[in-house]
Amino acid sequence: MSDLKVLAISGSLRGASHNTALLRAARDHSPDGVTVELYGGLAAVPHYNGDLDDDHHLPAAALDLRTRVHAADGLLIATPEYNHSVPGVLKNALDWASRPKGASALEHKDIAIIGASTGNFGTARAQLALRQVLAATHSHVLTGPEVLVFTAHQRFDETGTLHDPVTIALLRETLEALRTQILSRRAPVR
């Protein structure tokens, strides 16, 4: 069987983002049977505008996002925490991905949430906010393991590489749980 494809979306636009670095670590330490691909299009996604949300006006970046979410077997979303919630750029991208309602790319998509913040709570509040948003999309969000990387500025080296074995193991467990959930939802091949 070919590898499951997981699209990894970071909610940060920063070049030195801890969340993007966390996704690189997930990609580099992914378990057998899972290929993680980093989505790099977030900065190009315009503000959601219902006037543009039709076949004639859909912005290319929004179409690309929807196409890539559709094509992925699952999503791994790394959210920063901004003022106890999800960054606007991430919420905006999910708003685009959530349409058309009832037939969107997020419908029945298996999703794992992780996050890194420089604070002491490791994006706990942002992850809860993200769960609330995704509950509206009929996606299937993993309940665990929870990956809450607190004091993130102490966990990556100057190249943005993660060396902490506990966090690396948690990332692998998360992807294994995502793989199990994706496969459990599929009809058995006869």
Ligand SMILES: Cc1cc2nc3c(=O)[nH]c(=O)nc-3n(C[C@H](O)[C@H](O)[C@H](O)COP(=O)(O)O)c2cc1C
């Ligand atoms: C506007 C703004 C609000 C923030 N609010 C929080 C917060 O509520 N809780 C927290 O732990 N960190 C907060 N931070 C700090 C972020 O956790 C930190 O900047 C983190 O590195 C952002 O993620 P990134 O490295 O992936 O860009 C905030 C940062 C910004 C810019």
